[in-house]
Amino acid sequence: MTLHRLMTLLMTLLISFPLTAAPICVDDARSESVCVSYPVERVVSLSPGATELLFSAGAGKQVKAVSAWSDYPREATTLPQVGDSNRLDLEAILVLKPDLVVAWVDGNSAPQLEKLEALGIPVFWLEPRTFEDIARAVEHLAWLTGHEDTGSVRASEFLSGIAELRNRYRGASPVRTFYQVWHQPLMTINDEELIGRAIQLCGGDNVFGHLPRLVPRLSAEAVLEANPEVIITGGVDEEDRRWLEQWQRYPGLRAVASDNLFLVSPSLIQRPTLRMLAGAEELCQVLEQARARL
Amino acid sequence: MRGYSRALGVLGLVSLSCMLLSVSIGSASLSVADTFSVLTGTGTPLQQTLILELRLPRTLSAFATGGLLAVAGALMQVLLRNPLADPYVLGLSGGAAVGALLAMMAGVAGVVVSGSAFAGALLSTFLVFGLAHGTGSWTPSRLLLTGVVVAAGWGALIALILAMSPARQLPGMLYWLMGDISPAANPFPALILLIFVCLLVFPLGRSLNVLARGPMQAAALGVSVRPLEWTVYILASLLTATAVTIAGSVGFVGLIVPHMLRLVLGNDQRLILPACALAGGTLLVLADTLARVVIAPEQLPVGVITALLGVPTFLYLLHRSR
Numbered sequence: 001m002t003l004h005r006l007m008t009l010l011m012t013l014l015i016s017f018p019l020t021a022a023p024i025c026v027d028d029a030r031s032e033s034v035c036v037s038y039p040v041e042r043v044v045s046l047s048p049g050a051t052e053l054l055f056s057a058g059a060g061k062q063v064k065a066v067s068a069w070s071d072y073p074r075e076a077t078t079l080p081q082v083g084d085s086n087r088l089d090l091e092a093i094l095v096l097k098p099d100l101v102v103a104w105v106d107g108n109s110a111p112q113l114e115k116l117e118a119l120g121i122p123v124f125w126l127e128p129r130t131f132e133d134i135a136r137a138v139e140h141l142a143w144l145t146g147h148e149d150t151g152s153v154r155a156s157e158f159l160s161g162i163a164e165l166r167n168r169y170r171g172a173s174p175v176r177t178f179y180q181v182w183h184q185p186l187m188t189i190n191d192e193e194l195i196g197r198a199i200q201l202c203g204g205d206n207v208f209g210h211l212p213r214l215v216p217r218l219s220a221e222a223v224l225e226a227n228p229e230v231i232i233t234g235g236v237d238e239e240d241r242r243w244l245e246q247w248q249r250y251p252g253l254r255a256v257a258s259d260n261l262f263l264v265s266p267s268l269i270q271r272p273t274l275r276m277l278a279g280a281e282e283l284c285q286v287l288e289q290a291r292a293r294l
Numbered sequence: 295m296r297g298y299s300r301a302l303g304v305l306g307l308v309s310l311s312c313m314l315l316s317v318s319i320g321s322a323s324l325s326v327a328d329t330f331s332v333l334t335g336t337g338t339p340l341q342q343t344l345i346l347e348l349r350l351p352r353t354l355s356a357f358a359t360g361g362l363l364a365v366a367g368a369l370m371q372v373l374l375r376n377p378l379a380d381p382y383v384l385g386l387s388g389g390a391a392v393g394a395l396l397a398m399m400a401g402v403a404g405v406v407v408s409g410s411a412f413a414g415a416l417l418s419t420f421l422v423f424g425l426a427h428g429t430g431s432w433t434p435s436r437l438l439l440t441g442v443v444v445a446a447g448w449g450a451l452i453a454l455i456l457a458m459s460p461a462r463q464l465p466g467m468l469y470w471l472m473g474d475i476s477p478a479a480n481p482f483p484a485l486i487l488l489i490f491v492c493l494l495v496f497p498l499g500r501s502l503n504v505l506a507r508g509p510m511q512a513a514a515l516g517v518s519v520r521p522l523e524w525t526v527y528i529l530a531s532l533l534t535a536t537a538v539t540i541a542g543s544v545g546f547v548g549l550i551v552p553h554m555l556r557l558v559l560g561n562d563q564r565l566i567l568p569a570c571a572l573a574g575g576t577l578l579v580l581a582d583t584l585a586r587v588v589i590a591p592e593q594l595p596v597g598v599i600t601a602l603l604g605v606p607t608f609l610y611l612l613h614r615s616r
Binding site: 069084085086087107182183184185186187208211213216217218219220221222224225226227236237242249250252 | 320321322339340343344347348349401403457460461462465466469474476477586590591592593595
C-alpha cells in the first residue's frame, strides 16, 4: 500500500465523521431525551417564559423567532413572531428551519408540537414547577446551545439567591396570605404553584395552599371565611390597584382592617424565569411589611 | 281561578324555602340557626357580611335572572308559536355577549361589562326589529329567520373575539358565556322588573291566550295582533337583556321552564307567566347554590348546572306526559 492511498483512506474517514455537528441528548420536562446536533444554531421559542430562559442561558443570538407577548429582554421584542403560545403558526416555524423548538407544557398545544416532531424538528418541553426546575431549565438550554459556562453560573446564582431568602425568612412568623391571580372568575394558586412556593419561601401561609388544583377558582365567600391577614395580587397591569380596592368593601377582613393589600410586579412573579428571584424578593418584603402591620 | 292561586301559592312557598336554603349553605359553614339570627339582625360581623353582602344579593339576583328568562321564554314561545323558541333564539344573547366580551377584551371590569352587554342586547333587538319590519309584510317566521341569522352572525363574532383574546382573559369570557352569577351586585332593578311584568299579565293575559292559538283567530276575536306582537317582542327583549346583563347567557332556563309548567299546569298564560317567574327563579337559585357548593371552595358557572338539572327533569316530564 502506497503512502498516497493511505492518505486517501484517512481523508475519507475524516470526512465521514464531521467534526462540527456532534449529537447531544438532554432530558426535558417529560423526561424524554431530546437529541440535537450540537450546538443548535436556530432556536424558536414558543412562550414568553421560554424566551426569557433562552436569553438567560446566553442563547439570545441563536433565538430566531419567538411567540407573541415575548416582551423581555428588550432584544426579544424585535424578533419575528410565530403566533400566540396556544395558537402557533406552524408554517412560520417550519420556514425558519429551526434545529430546536422550546415549548411550554401549560401553554402550547401538544398536538401542534407533535406535528413539528413528526417533521423531524426536536422539541424541548419546559414545565417549571419549582425553583430547581427553573435553574435546571436554564442549564439544559445552555447545554443544547453551547453556553455551558453561562448557564451554570446563572443557574447557581439564582439558586443561591433563593436559598438566601429561605434562610432569612426561616424563622419569620407565618402570615396568612391570599394571592389573587384573576378577578372574574376569582382565581388563586395552591402550594405547588411557583407563586405558592415563593409565598412559602417568604414565611407566608397560603390560605388556599391545600387545594388540589394548581390554579383554583373561588367564591369571594371562601376568601371571607379564610380571613387572610394579607391580600396580594399582580393585577392586570403594573400598578393597577383596582382588584385590591374591591376588597375594601369588607372592612371585617383582617387584611383590610390592617391595611395589608399589596401589589407585586406581575412580570416578575407570574413568569417562571430567573427574574422570579427578584419577584420573590419583592414578595418577601411585602410580607415583611404586612407582619409589621399585624 | 282558585286552582291558579293554589298552584302559585305552592310555587311561592317552594321558592321561598329554596331561597332560604341557598342563603344558609355555602363554602363557609353556617347553621340555619345562624342564618336566622343574621336575618333578624344579630350574628357575628363575619356571618353578617357572608349572608347580607354576599349570599343574599346573589340569591336574589339568581331568582330575578331565572324568573326573567323563564317569562321571556314563555313570551317568545307565544309570539313565535314555536316550541323551540327561547329568549336567545332571536340573537339577543349573542349581541349581549359581543358587547360584554369586547369590554373584557379592552381590560375593563364590572359595571362597564354589564353596560356594554346591555347595549349589545338592545342593538341586537333593534337590528332584528328593523330588518324583520323593513318591507312591511311581516310574519313570525320572518322574524324568527331574521333573528336566527343575526344570532349566527353574533356567534361568528364571539368566536372571533375568543380567538383573538389573550389566553389569560379566556376563563372570564367563557364563564360569561356559560352564565355566572358571582359578579352580580344589585338585584333590585331586575326584581322590580320581574314583578312589573307579572302584573302586566292582568291586562294582557287574555289577548296572549288568544294569540297563542294563532293570529287569524286572534284577529277574528278582536285582538289587534300586530301591536300586541311587537309589545310582546319588545317586552321579552327587555327582560332578556336585563337577565343577560346580570348573569351572562345562562342557558336553558328560558326554554324548558315554560314547557315544564305547560306540561303540568296547562296553557293559560295568566297562570303560566307568573308561574314561570317563580319556577324559573327557583331553578336558578337551586342551580347557583349547587354551583357554589359542589366543589367548594372552588366554583362552577351556574349555566353548567341549569342544563345538568334541567335536561333530565324535562325529559322525565315529557316522557310522563305521553
